[in-house]
Amino acid sequence: MKYLDEYRDHRIARALAAEIVQRTTRPWVLMEICGGQTHTIMRYGIDELLPRDIELVHGPGCPVCVTPLETVDKAIALALQPDVILVSYGDMLRVPGSRSDLFRAKAQGADVRIAYSPTEAVKIARLNPDRKVVFLAIGFETTAPANAMAAWQARREGLTNFSMLVSHVLVPPAIRALMVSQTNRVQGFIAPGHVCTVMGCKEYEDLVRDFRIPIVVGGFEPVDILEAVLMLVRQLEAGEARMENQYVRSVSYQGNLPAQKIVAEVFEIAHQKWRGIGLIPQSGLRLREEYAAFDASRVFDLGELTVAEPAECISAQILQGLKKPTDCPAFGIRCTPENPLGAPMVSSEGACAAYYHYRRHRVAS
Amino acid sequence: MCLAIPGKILEIQEAGPLRSARVQFGGIVRQVSLDFVPEAGLGDYVVVHVGFAISRIDASEAERTYQLLEEMGALEAELPPAE
Numbered sequence: 469m470k471y472l473d474e475y476r477d478h479r480i481a482r483a484l485a486a487e488i489v490q491r492t493t494r495p496w497v498l499m500e501i502c503g504g505q506t507h508t509i510m511r512y513g514i515d516e517l518l519p520r521d522i523e524l525v526h527g528p529g530c531p532v533c534v535t536p537l538e539t540v541d542k543a544i545a546l547a548l549q550p551d552v553i554l555v556s557y558g559d560m561l562r563v564p565g566s567r568s569d570l571f572r573a574k575a576q577g578a579d580v581r582i583a584y585s586p587t588e589a590v591k592i593a594r595l596n597p598d599r600k601v602v603f604l605a606i607g608f609e610t611t612a613p614a615n616a617m618a619a620w621q622a623r624r625e626g627l628t629n630f631s632m633l634v635s636h637v638l639v640p641p642a643i644r645a646l647m648v649s650q651t652n653r654v655q656g657f658i659a660p661g662h663v664c665t666v667m668g669c670k671e672y673e674d675l676v677r678d679f680r681i682p683i684v685v686g687g688f689e690p691v692d693i694l695e696a697v698l699m700l701v702r703q704l705e706a707g708e709a710r711m712e713n714q715y716v717r718s719v720s721y722q723g724n725l726p727a728q729k730i731v732a733e734v735f736e737i738a739h740q741k742w743r744g745i746g747l748i749p750q751s752g753l754r755l756r757e758e759y760a761a762f763d764a765s766r767v768f769d770l771g772e773l774t775v776a777e778p779a780e781c782i783s784a785q786i787l788q789g790l791k792k793p794t795d796c797p798a799f800g801i802r803c804t805p806e807n808p809l810g811a812p813m814v815s816s817e818g819a820c821a822a823y824y825h826y827r828r829h830r831v832a833s
Numbered sequence: 834m835c836l837a838i839p840g841k842i843l844e845i846q847e848a849g850p851l852r853s854a855r856v857q858f859g860g861i862v863r864q865v866s867l868d869f870v871p872e873a874g875l876g877d878y879v880v881v882h883v884g885f886a887i888s889r890i891d892a893s894e895a896e897r898t899y900q901l902l903e904e905m906g907a908l909e910a911e912l913p914p915a916e
Contacts (some may be wrong), residue, residue, distance in 0.1 A: 469859045471839040471878055471890055476900050483905040557883075561837050585884025587866070612838065613869055614885045660836045665880060665888045688836075691902060717895035718880050718888045726867040727887060816836065 471717065475689030476512075484694035485517040495521040497644075497653045498700055501639060502660035503530035508723040510822040512690040514697075522697065525789035526822075528642055529660055531607045531635075532559045532815035533740040533787060537775045540565040543604050545770055546633065547578040554597060555589040556604040558582045562805070562814045566776045581753050581827045586618035592624065593630035602764045605632040605717040612753060613727035614667070616734035619762050631764040633690025634754055637716055637740055640671040641661050641751035647679045651790055658686040658693070667705055668723025668733075673711045676705055680709045687715035688732035722785050734759055743811065744784035780833065785812035793823040800828045837882035839890055840865070842875055856881060 474480075484522040500506060505724070506526045509515055515524050528534055543563050547554035554570065561571045561582065579599075580603040583589050589603035605615040615632065622630040639660060645741040646652055659672050664685045672683045682703040686696030703710060713719055740752020755763045780798050785791040792810070793799050805821055812818035846869065851859035852867040855880065863877070870886045873879050905916040 469839070470841070473894060474902075477902075480902045480905060484902075487905070570877060585866075587884060610882055613887070614883045617866075617868065617885070662880070662887065665837075695902070716898060717890050720888075720891075724869050724887055726871065730869075832873065 472689065475687065475691040477691060478780060479610070480691050480749070481517065481694055482514075482689065484634040484698055484712070487523065488694070488698050488701055488807045491698070491705055492519045492521050492702075493625075493705060495523070496655050496704050497523045497525060497703065498656045498658065498697060499525045499527045500653040500658040500686070501527035501529040502658075502663070502688075503527075503533070503644070503815065503819065503822075504662075505529075505658060505660070505686065505693060506819050507817065507822045508688055508690060508693055510826040513826075514690055514693055517694070517717045517736060518697065525656075526659075526699075526819040527646075527789060528742065528787040528788070529608065529639065529732045530787070530812060530815050530819070531611065531637065532557075532563055533783065533811040533818050534632060534637055534745065535560070535563070535606045535635045535811070536741040536743050538773055539544055539604075539606075539633060540569075541567075541773045541775055542765070543602075543633055544568055544573050545569055546602050546768060547573045547580050547763065548576070549600075551583060551600050553579045553592060553599050553601045553603065555581050555583050555592055555601060556571040557582075557606065559654070559815050560604055560606065561816075562808060563811045564778065564808055566774070567693075580649065587621065588616050590621050590625075590627070590630060592617050592732070593627050594625070597629060599629060601630050602768075603630070603632045606635045606637075607641060608637055608660070608663050609667045609731075609761070610665070612735065613666060613724070619734050619759050621729060622762055623759065631762050631767045632755065633739075634735075636753035637742060638737070638751050640675060641748050642742070642745075643675055644678075645745070645751070646746045646788065647675075647681065651788070654681075654705055654789065656682045656684070658696045658700070659683050661685055661687045661692070662717055664713075664715070664723065664726050665721045668722050669713060669721050670720065671713055676709055680773070682709045683711050685711075685713045685715050686719070687721050742787075751768045759817045778809045781810035783812045784819070786812055793820040794827070800824060837880045837887060839880050841880050842873060842877050842879060845875060854886075856886070
């Protein structure tokens, strides 16, 4: 496929890796923010092409993983109400709540449906006027325009049976939180290319200025990741800190303006809890007052829920890049994609799932 | 969730203010909203996420990047073979 195959070319990957080896004189710790990039790294063994001095740590860019436990529990409670159809992205179904997950709720008879696009949730509401349709609207900036569009469409059509349970997170405040943390070891970031496709590069320039740390906006194919690593190494070895864009074929400096416009119209910035990390100020999105009638957290009174994380799961340290999945004693034994203890083992962007799919045999041996 | 893939626009449909397209990904064709990429036209490649195109691939930038990368790949002949 055009724009995929050429960025998987092994000759180019080898040449990039060779140049990284040549340029690296000291140890550097780099973080890829996005879980999609983590999966590319594991799947193609990119970390093994790199010199020992380059350590890649995996960032919190897995929306399913950072969706607060309270939100998962609320979604399950809503799904179990007889007049509710709960619509969710497929990745959320096996994410463990305090006592159950959406998949088990579905097995108990709850009407849980998987949608690829949020517009499908609006369609389900249109076709089922006698049922209450709740869409579990999670995601980073990449998904926010599509989720905003669903609320906008529902409002325009005057649907009264559609609402969204929102858990939206933003990347730049999370990078800020990592940088000010006492335990931070990261010296350069690969910024998430699809988040920047929507939001542009400006916010990352601000981070470079505030923390004097190099940031390269990177794509998702092996050649993209290797080139982004090379760009970071060049800067670090030269003692520079700049914002650079590796993923120019999709990311422009200003980002996608029509997408930003709909997000600003529907959502506003709010404090947000991240599962495993805690509250990060101004790091999320909630529906604006004009959209209150579409806000499931206002439409339904669910009372206070008591939440409980499994004691053995170390996803908090994994999401902050402090530990690797293989450091966890439960990895691959008591925690697998079929029976996960934590969300990073479930998601197609979770670091534990990446290690499980591509590395578990090596770990075992 | 932030996964997005490039596909080629085969056909554009306009319905009032909404614009969508049939987009080809390898052997698969899907309906995709073009609401966020008003500049995209027939034959263009778009990056698609949860049913919405979020960017039109800049063909000249992609070409330039790829040429640079390929020049690097050509250097491999001068490097020692991989282990």
